[in-house]
Amino acid sequence: MQKTFFLILALTICGCLHAQQQISGTVSGQDQLGLIGVYVIVSPGGGGTATDFDGSYTVTASPGDTLVFSFTGYTTQRIPVGNKTQIDVTLSENVNMIDEVVVIGYGVAKKEDLVSSVASVKGEALANQPVSRIDQALQGRATGVSVTSNNGAPGSGGTTIRIRGTNSVNGNNNPLFVVDGFIAGTDFDLNSLNVNDVESIEVLKDATALSIYGTRGASGVILITTKTGKDVKEQKPVVSFNQYYTTQSVANQVELLGGEEYANYVNEAGQFVPGPDGTGATDPTLPLIFDDPANVANTNWLDLVTQNGQIFNTDLSIRGNSKSANYYVSLNRFDQEGVVKGSGFQRHALRTNMDFKISDVFTTGVRLNLSRNTRENNKVNYGQIISSVLPTRTVFDEDGLYTAVNPVSGTAQRNPVADYNLRVDNRLDNNLISNIYVQVEPLAGLVIKSTLGAELSSFKTNVYQPGALPERQLDNAGGYASLATNQKNDLLNENTINYTRNFNKNRVSLLGGFSVQRTEIESFSAQAERYPNDVVQFNNLSFGSDPDTYQIGSGYQLRTFASYFARLDYGFDSKYLLTVTGRRDGSSVFETGNKYAFFPSVGAAWNAHREPFLVNSRLVSRLKLKASLGEVGEQGVNPYNSVASFNNQNAYFNETLLNAVIIGSLPSRDLTWETTRQLDLGLELGLWQDRIFFEFDYYRKTTEDLLLARDLPGTAGGSQLQNVGSIRNEGIEIALRSFNVSKSNFTWETQLTLSTNQNEVLELGGDDFIDLRQPTNQGGSGVRLIPGQPAPVFVGAVYLGTYRSAEEIEADGQTGRAFIGSPRYEDMDGNGVINEEDFVVIGSPQPDLYGGIRNTFTMGNFNLDIFFQGSLGNDVYNGVIQTGLFGRGDQTLLPAVVDRYIPGVNEDSDIPRAGTSTSLFNPNSTAGIEDGSFIRLKNLSLRYNLPVGNMGIDNVFRSLSVYATGNNLLLFTDFSFGDPEVSNYGSGLEQGVATGQYPYARSFTLGLDVTF
Template sequence: MRKVFLLSMLLCCLVGIATAQTRRLTGQVVNNENGSGLPSASIMVKGASQAAVSDQAGKFAISIPSGNVVLVVSSVGFANKEITVTNQTSLTINLNPDSKALDEVVVVGYGEKKKKDVTGAMSSLQSKDIVRSNPTLAAKAIQGQVAGATVTKASNRPGAPYAITIRGENTINNSTAPLVVIDGLMGGDINNINPNDIQSMDVLKDASSTAIYGARGANGVVIITTKKGVSGKPKVSYDGYAGIKYLAHIPKLRTTDQFYKLNYTDRIAAGQTGTVFTIAEQAKIDAHETTDWVDLATDPGMQASHNISVSGGSENTTYRFSGGYLNEEGNVLYTGFKRYNLNAGLDSKISDRIKAGFTSYVTYSDQNWGSQESLRGVFRARPTGTPYYKDLANPSQNGDIDVNGLAIWMGINDKQVPNPLSDIDPTTSKLQTKTINAIVNGYVDINIIKGLNFRTSLSASHLGQEIGDWRGMWSKSQIGAKPRTQLDNKKTQSYTIDNILTYKTDLGKHKLDFTALQSAFYQRDEITTIAVKDLPYNSYWYALQTGTITAQGSSLVERTLSSYMGRVNYAYDDKYLLTITGRADGASQLAEGNKWAFFPSVAAGWRISSEKFMQNQSLVNNLKLRVSYGEVGNSTVNPYSTQASLLNTGYDFDGVAATGFAPLNLANKDLKWERSKELNFGLDFSILKSRLSGSIEVYDRNTVDLILSQKIPNLTGFSQVTANVGKIQNKGIELTLNSVNIAKQDFKWTTTLTFTKNDNKLLELYGDGQLVDKGNKLFVGYPIRGNFDYKFDGIWQLVDSNAAKVYKQVPGSVRVVDQNGDGQISSTNAIDDRTYLGTQLPNWLMGMTNRFNYKNFDFSFFIYYRNGVQYSNSTLSGTFGDIGNRYNSLASLDYWTKDNPSNTYWSPFVANPYRSAINYQDASFLRISDFTLGYTLPQSLKTKLKMSNARIYAQVSNPFIFSKYTGFDPEFNSAIYQDDVPSVLVTMGLNISF
């Protein structure tokens, strides 16, 4: 017993001694210039393993050894500081803004460069900027956050891709998408990568920046760097959220009473025959009962994302592994998007001279878009329709059919719009895309001698896609016929080998950086298609042998690109900067003699703020003037544009039908690259002790040798040939501003604003002096993507009866402008009253993010404005159709009658040959979105829970949108085929790290 007692006392003493050896220190890390707390600052005990990270208010708590210790404190954008702690239990640590903040490294293509040394036009987004709005697709993060970039979604369907253009559209027939480089792999798909795995996105905009990519850089370059491991003990992080998508911003449709007034009361008043309603419809009318098809076909959708990563490593080897899952349900029933991704990366210092590593990324997605017609049918179905067969008053009157309990004709004598609930049913219609994308990049980096490095890398990607389109017996396209289906299988494989030699030397005030590159790229695209009809049962796109083949085919496209590049960066006294780049590309797409092209660029910078005459002032912290010129090419040309091709065709052979081949197009061995030449002026600045910083860009880009189909004399046997015959100009201004509006100890408010103004103009067409191509809506002197039609001039009124007769019109008809005043509306080549109305390209864009921090709370929201886009409203002209055809339509359509002399919408009871003119609408819009409120746990609590970070938040996306556009979403023009309704997303999320 005595031994036990003595042992217990000894243990207590040891514990006491151990406890006495450490003590708790609390404090706050602040900005020495304004006293505001610095979040995410690192506090480490020098020579020991103890470390802590400050919270949103800059506060921290750390266990330190007893006695005197030295703390090393650091924060991004601030100078590191070492502090000796004696017997203090609490202290405030002041950090000074670091003049070396400009030494932040950005990716510029085949290398990195300090931000202060950048001479071209580029923008960078870091991880926190990318995940700010919880985007399901990474491209969304660029919208409004990168000046010069236009990002537009294709539809509201879950998983629908975003399109990106940088500094306007440089081509007419070819792709305007920028080159995407993912961890060195050229040609990646930005929509296939999980935003949570991205460390940074660097957007290269001017030709001097993109010339390093030569024939692939004409549309700009987006360089994506995925997250890498950091040496230290393993760090486990989780980022996830869950939420609900609610229907929002949906146009109101007519009620049964409004529909009856339109199609019966007002028709009778106009002297026409009123619509004859069936017994089933009349029962609805008498009961004033409206069928809400939108409510029946939609539901709130769940959306959830879960991402977990593990990273760490030793001094010589670092690693990072991550996995992610996204589930986005559509608001239209039975639609959704699921994505699974795995990411692995390893970097190792094998010896003092050799480094090696790899990154691999695999994504699998399943996109179920349901029926192409379902949503369109929902908005075209009459409010007098009866959804379910059992509720029909007299089903035999219109030959209605019971299909799984649904009334296929809804008790209506109209066979154009079947019951939309039937099309929504996945046993009736289904459109599904399954995609697997794998990317692997491996490298070896060898330091040959001091300053001289050789790096070789191999990147490979595989994209496999299966697209199935099933139309059952009671889908709109079949209606009683046996099912049909189509199956497309697509496979794309690409490989890139880069050998890079770099040499850096520092000769006092002179700094030189040489880069030489040899690169080889190969891509193979395979597509197989089969379409089958008369399938005996619902087999989707399987058991195709049971039906009748209606179409089948396959294709193979291969392309290669061989490149050599050289780049020289020179800096004198860190004030005068010069970059010269030249790249030669040889591409397989073009014919001999035109395969190779050389793309040069030169850029210069002057760091004015480093001059002696700027030293004795406190207003300007940084001021750099840049100018650049570069030439780049467009390599998205069809690989076989230069060759003649054959068409499979039938012909008569001695009275017997035979199959053979005929020439499809004329070869053009002179076809060459589209080429862009760009001059850029830029100014980077930081003033008021970095309270306001940003950049201004002014550019003028001319793209020559546009590839278009040019008409040729019929005596050649062909009507047209692909040739280099056009010229486009894009010029504009870009502005990026970062401001610290308020910076107090417990409160901080910052704003980031981007502004983009781009003027697009077609300068030359076909090279023969032709100024107008009405068929393709191309007009020299105007932007491309133009609208060409009659100009709406209101509605003919009763007082205008005599004037309307001159144009063979009557009151209630659409009035258009007689451009030449000859008393007639014409559309011939000689006399044409149609005119250029506007463009589908934006005039200017603005994005603004506001962030607020109060102690441990953070709040932010995002504003996005787009101006100048004009659409021929596809929803108005297609989905809601011609209200004269008795389809449901917008309740807001204020149509003309004698008792309601509207000047905005025509009468459905008179002839309207020019009614398409009313569809052209301004699609400018203001969206206020991404309201986010977060709370970071106090440092003391995180320490107790052994967490390095813990934050919870709530977010509301897309709650407010303001626009005169009457379609579903002014961001894109849709007749809501394969579409979903707009929605508001409300989520709760969690970010934790151990």
């Protein structure tokens, strides 16, 4: 370390002695007037200044340096210093925001020429984030995009992405992912991509942007574009090395009641009796469950199973460019150890992007990504620890063996410490995604392109529960093994022709194309039980000695698409823009006669800043009004729904076990596409040469012909899919970017995104509601779709507190069923019985507002990036409250029960009296609804760019930076139970259900970024 320090010190001194000279000059616009506040940066040293009131500047630089002149709204210029002492520059207009090139479906477009609503996130905003998936770094950075982290497990697909709300019930609400032009589907595993390979992410949101993808675009499209070597200006390759180390700890750990207080509660509950008048009493003669509460065990199971996790990430890339080719090749190793013991994720990835110019008219290239991921699945049942692993239970018994039973109920129960030490649960993924293209330009403006893409992916899961697990030892069950494999082969061929021509003031671009895709999935699973020993585990299922527990399953699925699509873009004088798009899709999942559908859209925009009354405005630099209307579709069903399915079932006949075949489901006939019609109105406004840039969008979209399962009448039983429902989403999106301060040694830039989405279920085919999660007793959560309500809503009883007197019990008609101090609910129908007929809407997980704000500061060679993300107005159903506050003797409790109703001591409490809830119907209720609003300091990053020019090492290093990053540093919320950003098992329609998910991590990162 000392040698390194003195080496850096010596290099710094040498850099100070490096020969430098003073350069002066003026910077003007095309009108020859001086420009104020133009950045003049010395590269690669990093120093610089800004022009004064008449456009003059003075800097100090070395002959080998380059001066970079940049100003919002103008083209950046780079001029080598050489022996010059006077450098005057004329900058030409290049609308910084509006002329930004963004990726769209089957092409690119300047933002000024864009009619569609597209949100763009550059890769630099995602780089060096300690996350394994791109979507985990997207939260709050794009309007109209809601990204909810379902859990913090390493390598999990733990995010729910919704673009402009929920469109479907049985269909897919996930966006379509398109990676370098390859349509990867809605279930693409983002773990296979390296975040630092990403050049940009575009989110397509309105009908004119989405209809080019037809039936695939109803829930939005996310275009992921990876890096190439096109931006390298020199013949010499650019080598980049980036490495960071991250330490993680549990953020916002939940708290549970300790051992002594728990024992007191259970003893109190055990001595509760109805009493002579039936309203509740304490019988001190009953035996205590815990004789000495002060000396019971006080095991903090959450502390035992959690740890400080860590991440090691290494990126190495090389990119280059020449007249005939450019390339980008990268290697990535990502290794994460989770904050829950026994969990982790590791990725090894190789990316190769190449383009070759064979001749003036012929170009070819390839985009290829190969990854191998290993995931150690969470072996610990975190939700069980929170709900039922008691603090009075010890890890080991008196003989030094793992404990195996709940000390109150006496039933067998998993031991969390034994779980992470003994269980085996892992998954191995291999993924190859490639897209090869050939492009011909026989005439000026005419481009003919053909692509052949493939995704070949497979995974294997291995699970082994050894006979040494304490709960298996109780039953002498031996070992249990299971394995599952899945193979996906996805092939895509697309052929397009694009003609662009400019004449007079007209610009015309016409795109036409044909696409075919074939997706084949095969799966296999098997399991065996009663292994005599734990040597071979899942490697030999025949070791399972119980033939009755052998189970084998397999599956096959084939889905094909055939599509024609076209798009016309027309612009007149860069003022008036028109886009017309259409796609005809055919899918194999529907019956003959319903296989094909056509999805059109039209959009128009007016660049008012090009009009004479604004063209010379010093205030308004950009003003665009735009509108679009169109349709997109969603299949909403899996293959083979139009045919009956059969299941095997064992049956006894004449005392002989036979294999029988029964009907699994009846065919769903005459199914067709779910169709979403969307209207979008937008405004783009730039002020003071776009120093302030504002975007506004209003959208309204209605999805009809929802595919819903309808119960069949008569003796057939079961259900059948039908096109009978509809749902509507409506919202506003606001994006703001401002350059607040632009000085030579200090800059400050702000980016703000705000989004709202109000959705409503319009029709459910005549049904009053559809239960997504059946309302249940004691800890269940009712999640329901109801016409006229948001999708979804929480339903349950209205909790009124506790009964305070026998008179209240009698008035409610609850005599004999309720006790003084027991839970009290609103009897909506007044029949004296609390049941599901008394349930009402008690909340919704849909937020009123969500978004993020990013502030970026540059101070000399320092860069500071601060990013807040938040959500307001959403509810969370805390399922643990039903047991943790209402109390059951064999389950854990929350610390708040210390303030419970106690006769003669605390009779004003709304927390039920110990022992009064265990025999009652305790539904999910308003007691479990909490405000899930939050504001999170999502990311804080500080980077120092070493002045390699001043240090005299610019002949080796192009750039050299060190950085420190903190993620999930602060959380401001009223939610009482860990993190409010939850979704039940990752289900998009069951967001906001907290049942004890894998905890989120707070992380701190140190990194080194070097370019040679």
